[in-house]
Amino acid sequence: MNVLNENPLSSRLAKPLGQKSVSSSLAAALKVAEVIFSVAVAFAFGIVAAVFEIAISILVGTHTFSATVLGPGVRNTPLAMWTVAIPYIVYLVVCVRGALFIVRRLQAMFASFVANRPFVRDNAMHLRAIWVTLVVIEITRITALILIHGLTAAFPVAVNVTFPRGFTDLVDLLDLQRWFLIFVVLVLAEVFRQGAQLSEETELTV
Secondary structure, three states, X not given: OOHHHHOHHHHHHOOXXXXXXXXXXXXXXXXXXXXXXXXXXHXXXXXXXXXXXXXXXXXXXXXXXXXXXXXXXXXXXXXXXXHHHHHHHHHHHHHHHHHHHHHHHHHHHHHHHHOOOOOOXXXXXXXXXXXXXXXXXXXXXXXXXXXXXXXXXXXXXXXXXXXXXOOOOHHHHXXXXXXXXXXXXXXXXXXXXXXXXXXXXXXXXX
């Protein structure tokens, strides 16, 4: 008795490419992710929130607006200090845009997987664009971390400054896990480039 034929999940796991495969399931999941990171919902809302939060943090930092009226829930967040809010919000905006860009590139890749054409030049280009985007996001994070601590030191205040998670110390400057992920995607891009080249050579010889 064939267990794979009786179990749809096992059958799908055993089929990485083509219709009704792991690739088709992931392609559907990426469509949902694109909606979540859509420009209308995520990016546009993030821009509006960023402008508002930066304006409030500058007013609080220049003592034009008192942070006490914002309540303790806001005073204990990066919103209360412009030296933290501005670099952090810029980093968040870059992350949202980068995530949306990566999701769209992955969608294009999985569309070729579903079509049983994994090793095409476009996929190598998609992976190359993804690792470059990850590098830009990571450089933005490092720059934001340096600016947050540099500006906070240059413009000290009497109250305690609350830092976002992952930005509390300059020790967080080098994240090996992030760079390892970038390196893996870089290697995959080269693998797919060589695979596409071999595939094209094979088609020419047939």
